[in-house]
Amino acid sequence: MTERRYDPVTGEWRMFAGHRQDRTFLPADDFCPLCPTREGHPPTEIPLPAFDVVVFENRFPSLSRRPPAPAVVGSELYPVAPSAGANEVVVYSDDHHLSLGDMDVERIAKVVEVWADRYAKLGSRDEVAYVFIFENRGVAVGVTLHHPHGQMYAYPEIPPRAKRKLDVARAHHETHGTCVYCDVVAREQSDEVRVVAGNTSFLAFVPFAARFPYEVQIATRRHAPSLLELTDPERRSLAEILQTVVRAYDRLFGFPLPYVMSMHQAPTDDGEHQHVSHLHIEFTPLHRTAEKLKYLAGSELGAGAFINDVAPEDAAARLRAVQGT
Amino acid sequence: MTERRYDPVTGEWRMFAGHRQDRTFLPADDFCPLCPTREGHPPTEIPLPAFDVVVFENRFPSLSRRPPAPAVVGSELYPVAPSAGANEVVVYSDDHHLSLGDMDVERIAKVVEVWADRYAKLGSRDEVAYVFIFENRGVAVGVTLHHPHGQMYAYPEIPPRAKRKLDVARAHHETHGTCVYCDVVAREQSDEVRVVAGNTSFLAFVPFAARFPYEVQIATRRHAPSLLELTDPERRSLAEILQTVVRAYDRLFGFPLPYVMSMHQAPTDDGEHQHVSHLHIEFTPLHRTAEKLKYLAGSELGAGAFINDVAPEDAAARLRAVQGT
Numbered sequence: 142m143t144e145r146r147y148d149p150v151t152g153e154w155r156m157f158a159g160h161r162q163d164r165t166f167l168p169a170d171d172f173c174p175l176c177p178t179r180e181g182h183p184p185t186e187i188p189l190p191a192f193d194v195v196v197f198e199n200r201f202p203s204l205s206r207r208p209p210a211p212a213v214v215g216s217e218l219y220p221v222a223p224s225a226g227a228n229e230v231v232v233y234s235d236d237h238h239l240s241l242g243d244m245d246v247e248r249i250a251k252v253v254e255v256w257a258d259r260y261a262k263l264g265s266r267d268e269v270a271y272v273f274i275f276e277n278r279g280v281a282v283g284v285t286l287h288h289p290h291g292q293m294y295a296y297p298e299i300p301p302r303a304k305r306k307l308d309v310a311r312a313h314h315e316t317h318g319t320c321v322y323c324d325v326v327a328r329e330q331s332d333e334v335r336v337v338a339g340n341t342s343f344l345a346f347v348p349f350a351a352r353f354p355y356e357v358q359i360a361t362r363r364h365a366p367s368l369l370e371l372t373d374p375e376r377r378s379l380a381e382i383l384q385t386v387v388r389a390y391d392r393l394f395g396f397p398l399p400y401v402m403s404m405h406q407a408p409t410d411d412g413e414h415q416h417v418s419h420l421h422i423e424f425t426p427l428h429r430t431a432e433k434l435k436y437l438a439g440s441e442l443g444a445g446a447f448i449n450d451v452a453p454e455d456a457a458a459r460l461r462a463v464q465g466t
Numbered sequence: 467m468t469e470r471r472y473d474p475v476t477g478e479w480r481m482f483a484g485h486r487q488d489r490t491f492l493p494a495d496d497f498c499p500l501c502p503t504r505e506g507h508p509p510t511e512i513p514l515p516a517f518d519v520v521v522f523e524n525r526f527p528s529l530s531r532r533p534p535a536p537a538v539v540g541s542e543l544y545p546v547a548p549s550a551g552a553n554e555v556v557v558y559s560d561d562h563h564l565s566l567g568d569m570d571v572e573r574i575a576k577v578v579e580v581w582a583d584r585y586a587k588l589g590s591r592d593e594v595a596y597v598f599i600f601e602n603r604g605v606a607v608g609v610t611l612h613h614p615h616g617q618m619y620a621y622p623e624i625p626p627r628a629k630r631k632l633d634v635a636r637a638h639h640e641t642h643g644t645c646v647y648c649d650v651v652a653r654e655q656s657d658e659v660r661v662v663a664g665n666t667s668f669l670a671f672v673p674f675a676a677r678f679p680y681e682v683q684i685a686t687r688r689h690a691p692s693l694l695e696l697t698d699p700e701r702r703s704l705a706e707i708l709q710t711v712v713r714a715y716d717r718l719f720g721f722p723l724p725y726v727m728s729m730h731q732a733p734t735d736d737g738e739h740q741h742v743s744h745l746h747i748e749f750t751p752l753h754r755t756a757e758k759l760k761y762l763a764g765s766e767l768g769a770g771a772f773i774n775d776v777a778p779e780d781a782a783a784r785l786r787a788v789q790g791t
Contacts, residue, residue, distance in 0.1 A: 142777050148675035149646050151627075152634040155675040156765075156773045166758070203765075203773045212777075218649055219674045275764030283761025294765060302476075302770025305630075309477040321474050324543055349544045350473035350480040403768025425767055433491070436608025437762060439600030440481075440528075440619060442750055443728025445627025448481045448528045452467050452537075 143203075144211035145297075147220040153301045156203040156224060164201040166285050170237060175288035177235045192235045193248070194255045196293075199228035204294060206266075225268040227295035231255060232288065240278070240289045240397055242387030249380035256293075256404070257368035257376070263295040264409025271296045271303060271408045279399020281427050281434060291402070299408050306405065310417035322419030325349075326360050335457045338385045338464070342371075342378035345386050347453040347460070354429040354451035355393065357386055357460065360421040366407035367420055385464065386424060392463035394431035401425045468528075469536035470622075472545040478626045481528040481549060489526040491610050495562060500613035502560045517560045518573070519580045521618075524553035529619060531591075550593040552620035556580060557613065565603070565614045565722055567712030574705035581618075581729070582693035582701070588620040589734025596621045596628060596733045604724020606752050606759060616727070624733050631730065635742035647744030650674075651685050660782045663710045663789070667696075667703035670711050672778040672785070679754040679776035680718065682711055682785065685746040691732035692745055710789065711749060717788035719756035726750045 142159040165174060174186045187195050198205070204226030215221030233241065233252055241249065260272045276291035277284050299307065313321035329335055329346040337357050338345040345359045359382055365371055371379065390398040403425070407418035429435045429450050440446045467484040490499060499511045512520050523530070529551030540546030558566065558577055566574065585597045601616035602609050624632065638646035654660055654671040662682055663670040670684045684707055690696055696704065715723040728750070732743035754760045754775050765771045 146675035148673065149638065150634065150650060150673075151631055152637075153675075154771070155677060156771065157775075157777065158773060159775060159777060213779075218653055271769075273764070273769050275768050277761075277763040283759070283763050292764060294769065294771075296769070296771060300765075300769035300771035302768065305770070306476055309475065312477075313474065325475060328541075328543055348473065348475075350471035350478075352480065401764050401767050403764055405768075423768060434608070436602075438602040438608050439598070439617060439726050439728055440625075442726050443600050443627065443730075443748060444596075444598050444619065444621070444625035445630070446479070446481065446619075446621060446625035448483060450482075450484060452482065452484060454538075 142212045143205075143209055143224045144213070145222045145224050146213075147222075149218050151301075154222070154298060158201070158203040158224070160201060164285060167280070167287070170287070173237055173286065173288050175230070175232045175286055175290055176237055186230075187232065192232075194234070194251050195232045196229050196255060196259060197232075199230050199292070202228040204228050204296065222297070225297045227263055227266075227269070227293070229259060229263070229293040229295075231259070231274075231291045231293060233290060237288050240387065240391075241276070241383060242391045242397070244384070246377065246380045246384055249383055250377050252291075253368065253376045253380050257371070259293055260368055260406065260409075263293065266295065268297055269295040270410035271299045272406065273300065273303070274404040274406075276400075276402040278402070279397065281399035282401055284399075299410075303405060303408075307408070307414055307417060310419075314417050320364055320417060320419050322360060322421060323364050326362060326419075330362075334454045337389065337457050337460045338382055340378050340382055342375040343382040345382055347457040349453060351449055351453045351456070352447040353425045353427065353435055354449055355390070355398070355426045355456050355460065357424045358421050359383070359386060359424075360419060365420050366415045366418040368406065371420075383422075389460045389463050390424070390426060393459065394428065396431075398426045398428060400427070467537045468530075468534050468549045469538070470547045470549055471538075472540075472547075474543050476626075479547070479623060483526070483528040483549070485526055489610060492605070492612070495612070498562055498611065498613050500555070500557045500611055500615055501562050511555075512557065512560075517557075519559070519576050520557045521554050521580060521584060522557075524555050524617070527553040529553050529621065547622070550622045552588055552591075552594070552618070554584060554588070554618040554620075556584070556599075556616045556618060558615060562613050565712065565716075566601070566708060567716045567722070569709070571702065571705045571709055574708055575702050577616075578693065578701045578705050578708075582696070584618055585693055585731065585734075588618065591620065593622055594620040595735035596624045597731065598625065598628070599729040599731075601725075601727040603727070604722065606724035607726055609724075624735075628730060628733075632733070632739055632742055635744075639742050645689050645742060645744050647685060647746060648689050651687060651744075655687075659779045662714065662782050662785045663707055665703050665706055667700040668707045670707050672782040674778060676774055676778045676781070677772040678750045678752065678760055679774055680715070680723070680751045680781050680785065682749045683746050684708070684711060684749075685744060690745050691740045691743040693731065696745075708747075714785045714789050715749070715751060718784065719753065721756075723751045723753060725752070
């Protein structure tokens with residue numbers, strides 16, 4: 142069973158992928174499918190003895206180029222659609238232990254190049270409306286493979302949370318004539334108290350109304366709808382600030398902080414969102430202290446109302462302090 | 467720091483409550499604050515030697531009747547508001563080990579009475595717009611006290627997810643002239659394959675496009691916006707089906723299945739949502755197998771797009787089978 146079903150009560154599409162129950166689950170290091178293939182051993186997912194950055198299609202996809210026909214018949218109340226789109230895996234390096242924070246800027250810049258390239262390629266497909274780049278890091282967020290890697294999902298429509306953000310940005314633009322994210326970046330620059338790091342082209346800050354205690358967002362200082370609009374020096378700036386933020390996370394509690402990293406860019410199905418799409422990356426770590434996690438429970442899962450125990454200004458101060466700044 | 471902040475990028479209010487970092491965390495059974503007070507011991511939260519159902523204000527509230535002034539000054543871009551509202555704890559019984567599935571129907575019916583009573587009382591306050599009844603059960607969903615209990619949050623505005631569901635229901639009503647949830651219940655009754663249990667007044671089913679593998683929703687068969695519209699026999703029917711569903715969960719994998727239970731009723735600030743508010747309860751357990759959890763990661767937290775590994779029809783069949791039906 143691989144199909145998409147529409148929930149008429151929330152107006153959201155959901156993906157169903159039964160075969161994912163069997164996906165590889167935390168294999169021993171010797172059996173890592175994302176490591177290079179060693180001579181005399183069975184091939185991994187990557188039939189090469191060494192590599193820089195590798196992208197391949199997920200073996201257990203929720204969305205794919207030629208999806209099977211849905212198993213159930215849809216109706217007006219319950220629409221059903223094939224799982225068209227793509228799930229790709231982006232392996233950051235051939236080193237099983239080298240996380241984003243351990244990598245040098247040149248290597249991270251290569252990952253940024255790959256993201257930009259795949260965003261363009263996947264986005265150009267007719268059936269793709271939105272390309273979403275993300276990384277799940279750490280067993281606490283459900284990672285099933287330790288080897289540092291990210292993922293790319295190419296959705297056949299703008300997914301629910303991205304759509305809401307675009308709707309809010311459009312309403313803000315109609316009222317104020319500005320991009321809401323440009324206004325937020327300007328405000329964070331001037332307030333300073335929530336800034337975690339900054340360089341020529343990017344600002345990293347804890348959002349004023351953060352969902353998670355140590356949430357950080359990285360945004361372009363100027364309005365840029367996607368990676369494609371960035372110059373080479375800007376892409377290098379992005380690599381630099383990614384390294385700074387992940388290193389701060391790794392120092393915060395003295396262990397690699399589990400997080401979800403989500404990149405938001407312009408939808409790829411039309412040009413009408415360029416003025417309200419502002420490239421930004423959300424880091425949402427789950428820890429609220431070194432020992433305790435923030436759980437999504439009744440208020441968050443049922444009502445959608447987040448409770449945060451840490452003042453964003455305090456979180457930013459701690460993330461600045463561990464950098465020695 | 468106790469205040470609410472508005473996120474201009476998503477259009478959502480978020481709650482901040484710094485003192486919650488110090489809340490009681492998984493105390494030993496002997497120190498349970500929700501047990502009756504024993505002679506010769508320091509008082510618990512409940513200064514009684516025995517009780518049926520008890521409600522009291524959360525000692526570590528995110529929302530309260532007389533909230534402090536916010537610590538930061540708001541602006542047009544970043545509105546700030548006091549944390550007005552209420553957080554109440556509903557202790558189901560004085561037995562530390564008696565969960566909802568272990569209780570007899572009479573006792574669950576008492577809990578339903580208390581829910582209805584507090585929904586009316588909290589909803590009548592001027593500063594309250596939405597009363598949300600929920601239960602977090604199990605360490606896997608972040609429970610900090612084992613003694614079976616639920617909670618009630620009285621929010622000063624309709625919280626984000628409830629608002630989206632009401633917006634979708636209103637749009638459906640404008641197009642079709644019907645309550646979308648009434649249409650869903652009728653469809654589930656006739657399709658049968660996703661039904662988990664049913665009685666005179668209520669139907670329990672796995673939603674057609676469930677977010678979680680073993681998600682179950684319980685809904686009134688007729689249109690009723692809240693517990694207040696239910697007759698006494700209907701409230702008893704609700705107690706019966708709650709017992710049936712939780713017992714099925716406890717048998718599914720042979721242990722008390724951790725879940726979030728969320729009850730959705732009409733907002734209490736106006737009468738304009740009555741025709742699109744249909745009383746229903748969502749159970750969202752996190753397990754996808756006996757050993758594995760469904761984690762919310764990039765696609766869910768960043769894009770808002772849920773991936774589910776279990777066909778709703780299969781989940782319903784398993785939840786019927788464990789009842790011996």
